Amino acid sequence: MMEILRGELRERELPFTQQREAIARVLFESTRHLSADDVEAALLDRGQQIGKATVYRSLALLVELGLATEHDFDEGFRRYQMKVGAAQYDHMICTVCGGVTQFRQEELEAVLSVVLQEAGFEPLTRQIKIFGTCHDCT
Amino acid sequence: MMEILRGELRERELPFTQQREAIARVLFESTRHLSADDVEAALLDRGQQIGKATVYRSLALLVELGLATEHDFDEGFRRYQMKVGAAQYDHMICTVCGGVTQFRQEELEAVLSVVLQEAGFEPLTRQIKIFGTCHDCT
DNA sequence: CTGCCTGCAAATGCTTTGCATCTCG
DNA sequence: CGAGATGCAAAGCATTTGCAGGCAG
Numbered sequence: 001m002m003e004i005l006r007g008e009l010r011e012r013e014l015p016f017t018q019q020r021e022a023i024a025r026v027l028f029e030s031t032r033h034l035s036a037d038d039v040e041a042a043l044l045d046r047g048q049q050i051g052k053a054t055v056y057r058s059l060a061l062l063v064e065l066g067l068a069t070e071h072d073f074d075e076g077f078r079r080y081q082m083k084v085g086a087a088q089y090d091h092m093i094c095t096v097c098g099g100v101t102q103f104r105q106e107e108l109e110a111v112l113s114v115v116l117q118e119a120g121f122e123p124l125t126r127q128i129k130i131f132g133t134c135h136d137c138t
Numbered sequence: 139m140m141e142i143l144r145g146e147l148r149e150r151e152l153p154f155t156q157q158r159e160a161i162a163r164v165l166f167e168s169t170r171h172l173s174a175d176d177v178e179a180a181l182l183d184r185g186q187q188i189g190k191a192t193v194y195r196s197l198a199l200l201v202e203l204g205l206a207t208e209h210d211f212d213e214g215f216r217r218y219q220m221k222v223g224a225a226q227y228d229h230m231i232c233t234v235c236g237g238v239t240q241f242r243q244e245e246l247e248a249v250l251s252v253v254l255q256e257a258g259f260e261p262l263t264r265q266i267k268i269f270g271t272c273h274d275c276t
Numbered sequence: 277c278t279g280c281c282t283g284c285a286a287a288t289g290c291t292t293t294g295c296a297t298c299t300c301g
Numbered sequence: 302c303g304a305g306a307t308g309c310a311a312a313g314c315a316t317t318t319g320c321a322g323g324c325a326g
Binding site: 072074092094095101103105107108111112114116120121123124126128129130131132133 | 233
């Protein structure tokens with residue numbers, strides 16, 4: 001993982017700094033979607049203090065490098081998550097408990113590609129968010 | 139349309155004010171997604187000056203009443219649109235020209251409902267946003 | 277009348293930016 | 302050494318809130 005980051009950075013002749021490594025590691029070691037604050041707190045937990053501006057800048061960079069994804073669950077701030085493989089997930093957000101469940105449905109891809117093809121639209125990223133009540137909160 | 143708004147408000151014993159009417163009208167007469175600023179400007183165009191706080195409060199109310207929908211196209215602010223019928227639209231957002239194209243695919247509903255059913259998730263609203271390059275900007 | 281609304285301005289809270297300093301390569 | 306990164310604090314912006322005065326019912 002760190003190797004991939006290192007590679008992407010080298011490719012663009014950008015320095016592989018301690019901060020970038022630490023931020024990517026925090027993100028990578030969590031399965032949840034983290035906010036900039038979450039990342040900052042996690043860093044403090046492990047004794048690393050990194051300025052918030054740097055956290056924001058690094059998160060944006062990771063997204064730009066295609067190594068992380070950015071999500072907006074209507075909380076007033078954004079969350080980030082490392083992309084593991086190529087797969088992208090869609091989300092169900094419970095408006096009661098705030099829980100986020102990821103899902104993936106192959107058939108969805110097929111149906112969507114039909115629409116895109118018809119419109120001559122070249123997809124880059126997509127976000128599918130379904131708000132509602134989860135199983136436990138029903 | 140105004141009748142519906144009037145009815146929803148009465149039902150909750152909330153006053154049907156000039157401002158609420160004007161804001162709903164602006165939204166209703168536009169086919170596009172409007173930001174709070176857009177609404178404020180449109181109101182000024184027709185000689186009505188309404189405080190921005192009221193615009194925000196009314197838009198939130200319309201969403202709560204189920205008469206309007208809120209969208210976030212990653213521009214740093216939100217946009218609103220009146221719900222015409224029951225139908226909800228999904229969107230393709232061109233990252234080059236910023237254009238938003240609405241679409242609707244019946245098969246999507248079917249595929250999604252399978253996922254939701256499996257998870258025991260009760261949907262309330264959903265947002266499908268596909269970012270990419272539109273036909274004209276290719 | 278009474279409660280909810282409106283407007284203004286001030287406050288919020290996330291995110292971005294300017295700038296001096298430091299680090300990677 | 303030099304380009305780019307970092308940190309801090311200040312700035313930016315969309316959105317929210319407090320409060321005095323107004324309007325709908």
